[in-house]
Amino acid sequence: xxxxxxxxxxxxAAAKIAVSDRPRERAGQARPRRSIRWTEGILAGxxxxxxAAFAWPLFVGAVPADAQVAVPIVAFALIPALIVALALxxxxxxxxxxxxxxxxxxxxxxxxxxxxxxGVGGVEAVFVLLILAGRVYGARFGFLLGLLxxxxxxxxxxxxxxxxxxxxxxxxxxxxxxxxxxxxQNATGRNSSGQRMRATLEIALLAAYGVVASYLFGLxxxxxxxxxxVGSGTGISYxxxxxxxxxxxxxxLYSLVTSTLTWDTVRAITTVVGITLVGPAxxxxxxxxxxxxxx
Amino acid sequence: xxxxxxAPLRAAVVLxxxxxxxxxxxxxxxxGAGAGAGPLLLDLPLLRLDGPFSHITLLGPITLLxxxxxxxxxxxxxxxxxxxxxxxxVINVQxxxxxxxxxxxxxxxxxxxxxxxxxxxxxLESVRRVRVARALRGERxxxxxxxxxxxxxxxxxxxxAASMETRGFAATRVVxxxxxxxxxxxxxxxxxxxxxxxDELNVTxxxxxxxxxxxxxxxxKTSLLHSMSGLFQHFYDGTQHGRIDIxxxxxxxTPPRDTAGFxxxxxxxxxxxFASETVHDEIGFALAVRDVAASIVHARVLExxxxxxxxxxxxxxxxxxxxGEASLVAIAAALVNHPILLLVDEPLADLDTAARDRxxxxxxxxxxxxxxxxxxxxxxxxxxSSTADAWLQIxxxxxxxxxxxxxxxxxxxSDADLNGxxxxxxxxxxxxxxxxxxxxxxxxxxxxxxxxxxxxxxxxMPLASIRRLSVRQKADLVVDDVxxxxxxxxxxxxxxxxxxxKTSLLxxxxxxxAADIVIVGGHDVRSRKRRTRRQSVTLxxxxxxxLLFAITVAEECRRADRTLRxxxxxxGLRAVTHTERSTAALFAHLLGFHAPTDAAPLLxxxxxxxxxxxxxxxxxxxxxxxxxxLLLVDEPTRGLDQTxxxxxxxxxxxxxxxxxxxxxxxxxxxxxxxxxxxxLRMQAGRLAAPIEVRS
Numbered sequence: 005x006x007x008x009x010x011x012x013x014x015x016x017a018a019a020k021i022a023v024s025d026r027p028r029e030r031a032g033q034a035r036p037r038r039s040i041r042w043t044e045g046i047l048a049g050x051x052x053x054x055x056a057a058f059a060w061p062l063f064v065g066a067v068p069a070d071a072q073v074a075v076p077i078v079a080f081a082l083i084p085a086l087i088v089a090l091a092l093x094x095x096x097x098x099x100x101x102x103x104x105x106x107x108x109x110x111x112x113x114x115x116x117x118x119x120x121x122x123g124v125g126g127v128e129a130v131f132v133l134l135i136l137a138g139r140v141y142g143a144r145f146g147f148l149l150g151l152l153x154x155x156x157x158x159x160x161x162x163x164x165x166x167x168x169x170x171x172x173x174x175x176x177x178x179x180x181x182x183x184x185x186x187x188x189q190n191a192t193g194r195n196s197s198g199q200r201m202r203a204t205l206e207i208a209l210l211a212a213y214g215v216v217a218s219y220l221f222g223l224x225x226x227x228x229x230x231x232x233x234v235g236s237g238t239g240i241s242y243x244x245x246x247x248x249x250x251x252x253x254x255x256x257l258y259s260l261v262t263s264t265l266t267w268d269t270v271r272a273i274t275t276v277v278g279i280t281l282v283g284p285a286x287x288x289x290x291x292x293x294x295x296x297x298x299x
Numbered sequence: 300x301x302x303x304x305x306a307p308l309r310a311a312v313v314l315x316x317x318x319x320x321x322x323x324x325x326x327x328x329x330x331g332a333g334a335g336a337g338p339l340l341l342d343l344p345l346l347r348l349d350g351p352f353s354h355i356t357l358l359g360p361i362t363l364l365x366x367x368x369x370x371x372x373x374x375x376x377x378x379x380x381x382x383x384x385x386x387x388x389v390i391n392v393q394x395x396x397x398x399x400x401x402x403x404x405x406x407x408x409x410x411x412x413x414x415x416x417x418x419x420x421x422x423l424e425s426v427r428r429v430r431v432a433r434a435l436r437g438e439r440x441x442x443x444x445x446x447x448x449x450x451x452x453x454x455x456x457x458x459x460a461a462s463m464e465t466r467g468f469a470a471t472r473v474v475x476x477x478x479x480x481x482x483x484x485x486x487x488x489x490x491x492x493x494x495x496x497x498d499e500l501n502v503t504x505x506x507x508x509x510x511x512x513x514x515x516x517x518x519x520k521t522s523l524l525h526s527m528s529g530l531f532q533h534f535y536d537g538t539q540h541g542r543i544d545i546x547x548x549x550x551x552x553t554p555p556r557d558t559a560g561f562x563x564x565x566x567x568x569x570x571x572x573f574a575s576e577t578v579h580d581e582i583g584f585a586l587a588v589r590d591v592a593a594s595i596v597h598a599r600v601l602e603x604x605x606x607x608x609x610x611x612x613x614x615x616x617x618x619x620x621x622x623g624e625a626s627l628v629a630i631a632a633a634l635v636n637h638p639i640l641l642l643v644d645e646p647l648a649d650l651d652t653a654a655r656d657r658x659x660x661x662x663x664x665x666x667x668x669x670x671x672x673x674x675x676x677x678x679x680x681x682x683x684s685s686t687a688d689a690w691l692q693i694x695x696x697x698x699x700x701x702x703x704x705x706x707x708x709x710x711x712x713s714d715a716d717l718n719g720x721x722x723x724x725x726x727x728x729x730x731x732x733x734x735x736x737x738x739x740x741x742x743x744x745x746x747x748x749x750x751x752x753x754x755x756x757x758x759x760m761p762l763a764s765i766r767r768l769s770v771r772q773k774a775d776l777v778v779d780d781v782x783x784x785x786x787x788x789x790x791x792x793x794x795x796x797x798x799x800x801k802t803s804l805l806x807x808x809x810x811x812x813a814a815d816i817v818i819v820g821g822h823d824v825r826s827r828k829r830r831t832r833r834q835s836v837t838l839x840x841x842x843x844x845x846l847l848f849a850i851t852v853a854e855e856c857r858r859a860d861r862t863l864r865x866x867x868x869x870x871g872l873r874a875v876t877h878t879e880r881s882t883a884a885l886f887a888h889l890l891g892f893h894a895p896t897d898a899a900p901l902l903x904x905x906x907x908x909x910x911x912x913x914x915x916x917x918x919x920x921x922x923x924x925x926x927x928x929l930l931l932v933d934e935p936t937r938g939l940d941q942t943x944x945x946x947x948x949x950x951x952x953x954x955x956x957x958x959x960x961x962x963x964x965x966x967x968x969x970x971x972x973x974x975x976x977x978x979l980r981m982q983a984g985r986l987a988a989p990i991e992v993r994s
């Protein structure tokens with residue numbers, strides 16, 4: 005988790021625990037280990053493949069007619085396989101007591117939030133946690149937290165099915181994306197007004213990302229399920245023989261009426277409100293428990 | 300692995316029906332319901348979109364056959380949804396996951412899952428606690444609920460991680476331990492940035508001895524202890540100078556997980572560190588993470604349990620342990636590897652007298668019969684005065700060796716040592732000034748006075764009366780028909796052993812569940828509104844941290860001010876200016892500062908970075924800012940040393956000046972005797988008959 009080194013230290017007192025981290029992190033940056041490079045390659049490649057599997061309806065036309073039936077089946081098999089592959093890749097790196105404990109406890113919180121949300125009309129606040137934790141602990145932690153939150157809540161709620169791996173990936177990306185947002189060095193001085201400005205800016209950045217993530221999440225989840233949801237014979241149905249532009253237009257209209265105007269908007273609002281209300285306190289709490297990479 | 304749970308099946312059926320209906324709606328809206336020759340139900344106009352959507356038509360005719368086709372076409376997928384509902388109802392996926400924990404290539408993730416499931420009960424408990432705390436503070440914001448829950452969860456994660464780390468989780472190599480020299484500190488130094496440091500540490504401890512580290516709260520007892528466990532250097536990221544050898548291993552380069560074979564640690568709050576679901580698995584954890592065969596683990600667990608005489612607990616679920624039992628289980632879990640060095644952090648803080656004796660005896664036997672080197676950080680020094688072989692006292696940035704004889708004297712004279720510190724220094728002032736002139740004649744003193752006058756003129760009417768209060772928890776009656784009166788100006792100590800019902804009684808007084816049970820200043824507390832209720836009675840609960848949710852002390856105080864302003868303004872009470880009755884000023888006053896500005900550095904800090912005594916004063920200030928006639932405080936001295944205790948007793952006296960009366964629950968004899976004007980005793984939910992009155 006080298007991207008952690010540039011984390012803004014919003015709370016001066018929180019830095020107490022983290023101060024001595026710095027020399028070690030610098031040493032780590034100077035000599036990037038080969039395994040880290042490998043991991044990055046696997047993560048990026050795996051995510052690209054997964055995106056392709058999510059977008060299978062847009063690719064079917066390019067496949068020979070005989071093989072078109074197999075495309076959704078390949079997509080459905082590929083996603084769980086990729087999850088296992090990425091989890092195996094990240095597992096070694098996460099194998100420290102602090103990371104495992106935080107991952108476990110936070111995914112329990114995430115699952116509780118998700119299940120509680122299902123009771124109040126699907127107002128999903130789980131993105132708030134994914135984004136804040138991804139921001140503080142980095143993209144890899146955020147990705148795993150997304151996977152585990154869905155896994156734990158699905159098991160508890162009893163909603164395990166072929167759709168679960170897709171949800172896991174999409175939530176994993178939400179957490180990972182928050183970890184990849186730009187960070188700024190604390191070079192703007194140590195005066196308190198500068199710090200307050202940076203803190204506000206950070207919350208604004210995360211809230212904006214929350215909106216983008218909410219809508220993208222909705223689009224992704226619609227994409228792979230769209231042919232099944234609508235079936236054939238309607239104006240927005242998926243047509244294997246039609247040209248990609250037409251299918252894309254059909255999909256966008258489907259997505260607009262299915263979730264963009266309703267669920268996704270509710271989710272975006274919940275996320276912005278949540279990040280604004282509890283963001284500063286939760287960021288401070290997470291930063292007080294900085295995790296260092298496995299040495 | 301198999302079980303029957305109907306909820307998933309029910310949810311799946313609802314989803315499947317919803318899916319079919321949705322498919323029909325899509326067909327109707329997007330012009331697909333007109334197929335076939337069946338009877339025409341509705342002839343809607345066809346609308347064609349343009350631009351990139353020109354291939355899409357909306358609405359159109361609807362036929363019965365078209366609707367039927369739509370529903371039929373959705374059935375295969377609906378069937379898949381129901382099929383998975385059945386699987387979820389029958390298969391216990393959780394058990395499948397749990398099998399992989401600890402071994403195999405996904406051990407980190409599967410261990411995380413086990414922790415996640417183990418966290419759920421704690422999470423529910425946490426929600427319950429924080430909801431009470433929020434009601435006590437009179438808050439309704441989302442942050443006041445979510446932030447304390449989150450803080451507790453993070454605290455649990457860290458404690459859990461520390462306990463897993465010291466028990467060898469994720470260890471990569473086995474370091475051999477040397478029995479002859481358990482602890483050797485040579486010209487060592489420790490520091491946490493600029494805030495705290497200890498220098499010139501030269502300490503050698505031998506096997507078969509019991510050493511107690513003493514010092515004020517915040518002086519660094521725990522840090523010194525963890526410089527030996529390695530958590531200081533490798534977990535909390537403190538910096539070590541010089542050399543520290545633990546049973547021959549260089550602490551600076553050896554993380555705690557690699558010395559789990561010969562260093563045992565019992566953490567401060569043992570419950571937070573439990574990583575398993577049963578006592579058996581908890582005691583065997585350190586062996587299980589090393590992949591020791593299950594039969595050997597079982598034998599060792601029974602052996603250790605027999606040594607501590609807790610065999611009867613082995614099959615118990617971990618959450619059913621009492622505080623004393625939990626301590627013994629944690630000690631057993633630390634002993635399972637037969638450590639050379641056993642480190643124990645404040646083992647007595649939460650225990651009543653019987654449990655304290657038991658733990659002290661066990662630690663004594665381990666040192667003097669089993670030959671373990673035992674190191675304890677503790678401020679309750681009296682209990683170890685006959686068994687300790689050496690005392691290490693932290694004063695300033697140095698550690699002083701005290702011989703056993705001197706050790707016994709510090710138990711009685713520790714107040715004297717600490718006179719140089721700020722709170723004790725200012726104590727004399729607060730004791731003198733607290734009652735007569737609190738708040739420089741502002742609203743609060745006036746309120747107290749008017750209350751006293753009112754009561755004084757009608758002597759028959761007490762300030763508060765509790766009438767036949769009972770609390771039922773599940774099947775048990777935890778408070779049984781308690782009635783008593785409190786007069787203005789009283790400081791009442793509520794005493795009794797663990798589980799006597801003190802906490803339940805105080806909570807029921809602050810948040811009564813029925814009418815006409817708690818009457819304060821002529822008002823029935825139950826019938827008052829959320830905000831005005833706090834002018835009658837407020838409670839500082841035992842877990843006072845649950846009331847805090849801001850990121851600076853100043854913001855915490857501002858919030859407390861804000862919740863008060865509105866009703867007072869509306870009711871046109873005395874025009875009290877903002878600064879005079881601000882919570883921040885009250886906080887400074889409780890801490891014994893002369894001017895509110897002296898507390899300014901504290902106001903900029905995160906509430907959770909304050910010391911325990913300071914945090915308690917902050918919560919007292921928040922609860923007193925509502926100007927309650929009656930202030931209730933639950934266990935104000937738990938886990939506090941002499942200095943902090945003096946600070947709190949001065950604050951309670953000040954509070955008795957601000958509120959009209961204070962009731963505090965405690966099982967600290969000295970504290971109650973020094974402070975209380977009257978003592979109430981509770982036993983098994985009832986008030987014991989004799990009420991002693993101090994002359």
